[in-house]
Amino acid sequence: MRRRPGIGGLQNAAAARDQYRLLGENVAKLRTDLMKEQLSTFRSQLEDFARKHKNDIRKNPAFRSQFHEMCAKVGVDPLASNKGFWAELLGIGDFYYELGVQIVDICLSTRAHNGGLISLEELCKLLGQRRKGAREAVSEDDCLRAISKLKVLGSGFEVISVGKRKLVRSVPTELNKDHNEILELAQAQGFVTVDEVQRRLSWPSGRATDALETLLDEGLAMIDDGDKDGRRRYWFPCVSSISSYAGADTS
Amino acid sequence: MQKLGEFKLPHFFNYPPYFTLQPVRDTREKQVQLWKELIIEYCRAQKVFIIGLEEDFPLFSNRAIERSLSHEARVAFLSALVSDGRAEWTDKGHKKCLILWHRIQEWADLIVHFVKENGLEDNVTTVEEIRSGTESRGTELYGIDRSVLMRALKLLEHKGKLVIFKGASTDDEGVKFSL
Numbered sequence: 499m500r501r502r503p504g505i506g507g508l509q510n511a512a513a514a515r516d517q518y519r520l521l522g523e524n525v526a527k528l529r530t531d532l533m534k535e536q537l538s539t540f541r542s543q544l545e546d547f548a549r550k551h552k553n554d555i556r557k558n559p560a561f562r563s564q565f566h567e568m569c570a571k572v573g574v575d576p577l578a579s580n581k582g583f584w585a586e587l588l589g590i591g592d593f594y595y596e597l598g599v600q601i602v603d604i605c606l607s608t609r610a611h612n613g614g615l616i617s618l619e620e621l622c623k624l625l626g627q628r629r630k631g632a633r634e635a636v637s638e639d640d641c642l643r644a645i646s647k648l649k650v651l652g653s654g655f656e657v658i659s660v661g662k663r664k665l666v667r668s669v670p671t672e673l674n675k676d677h678n679e680i681l682e683l684a685q686a687q688g689f690v691t692v693d694e695v696q697r698r699l700s701w702p703s704g705r706a707t708d709a710l711e712t713l714l715d716e717g718l719a720m721i722d723d724g725d726k727d728g729r730r731r732y733w734f735p736c737v738s739s740i741s742s743y744a745g746a747d748t749s
Numbered sequence: 750m751q752k753l754g755e756f757k758l759p760h761f762f763n764y765p766p767y768f769t770l771q772p773v774r775d776t777r778e779k780q781v782q783l784w785k786e787l788i789i790e791y792c793r794a795q796k797v798f799i800i801g802l803e804e805d806f807p808l809f810s811n812r813a814i815e816r817s818l819s820h821e822a823r824v825a826f827l828s829a830l831v832s833d834g835r836a837e838w839t840d841k842g843h844k845k846c847l848i849l850w851h852r853i854q855e856w857a858d859l860i861v862h863f864v865k866e867n868g869l870e871d872n873v874t875t876v877e878e879i880r881s882g883t884e885s886r887g888t889e890l891y892g893i894d895r896s897v898l899m900r901a902l903k904l905l906e907h908k909g910k911l912v913i914f915k916g917a918s919t920d921d922e923g924v925k926f927s928l
Contacts, residue, residue, distance in 0.1 A: 610779040717776055720766035724816040733766045
């Protein structure tokens with residue numbers, strides 16, 4: 499299209515712009531349609547896949563986790579509803595529901611001991627023990643999914659990160675940054691002392707004792723006055739495993 | 750899992766803070782509950798009837814984690830058992846505690862069961878026989894503390910189920926059942 503001077507030229511340019519815009523919109527629509535078609539093809543392929551590998555998905559936690567990732571990429575949530583294609587095909591809805599119930603139960607029964615905070619690792623271990631006879635093995639990923647479903651029900655369950663560990667909270671206790679840092683410190687040996695907190699985190703003494711006292715009141719910490727050096731230790735059941743207590747061996 | 754002889758110790762026994770009396774009420778309640786259960790179960794399994802607070806009772810310390818219960822803690826846990834009717838102080842100074850993992854009435858029921866099982870309804874036997882005779886071997890009555898046994902027998906005597914009388918030897922008594 500050659501540029502021409504004058505009004506005619508301007509009109510031509512405007513017409514050209516309009517045409518380009520129209521073309522642009524068509525191309526965009528074409529792309530969207532193509533994508534929609536691809537997506538729908540992908541979805542049905544995913545359904546075929548799920549049908550074929552139903553048993554693997556049920557029995558193998560690693561496989562199951564990857565399957566979930568694939569679904570997420572396509573915008574499919576097999577757990578979204580207990581009815582419908584996915585739940586019926588895989589029975590996965592029930593699996594996570596059952597897991598959720600067991601998780602709630604474990605959290606409630608360990609609450610007196612750990613104050614309502616339990617490490618994800620410990621939770622999975624206790625789940626495994628409880629489900630010894632079951633066909634399906636359970637991974638931490640499964641636990642996290644089940645817990646996220648619990649959250650949707652508004653049950654007050656939350657997963658928090660402390661250092662490199664994840665803790666599952668089943669009580670409304672909010673942990674502030676100070677508490678979080680103490681918990682992270684406690685992960686090394688399962689306990690901290692006031693001195694240690696002050697030294698390692700460079701806090702004034704009031705701040706350390708306040709935070710520790712709050713954690714004590716919330717039932718998240720227990721005191722230990724039996725050490726030979728006479729220094730009080732604050733132990734945190736939520737960072738240890740119930741079945742592996744033995745002095746400093748709490749890793 | 751750690752054991753004391755044949756007895757399996759619960760996990761909390763290896764967690765140091767449980768050996769310190771907890772100040773926070775809810776945590777303390779949980780702690781007392783756990784210790785009460787442990788003491789009762791241990792005494793039942795090992796047939797321990799009397800715990801001396803100042804003695805070396807195996808549950809009072811755990812060498813593996815270098816912790817032991819303070820006197821105050823020992824008193825706290827045993828007092829809780831006393832409140833539950835599962836133990837009794839034998840002295841005013843609270844130095845010795847009788848553990849009733851079976852209450853006296855339960856012991857009485859066991860005696861009645863024992864008598865029926867062995868067809869002793871109209872027989873005469875001695876107190877010693879009940880606690881150490883061949884028939885009592887393998888039953889809970891074997892090795893029962895004498896004073897506890899006497900209390901259970903007196904309870905039954907009061908209900909007219911038996912009569913206690915002085916036996917041939919000076920330090921043993923006879924029992925005639927009439928169930």
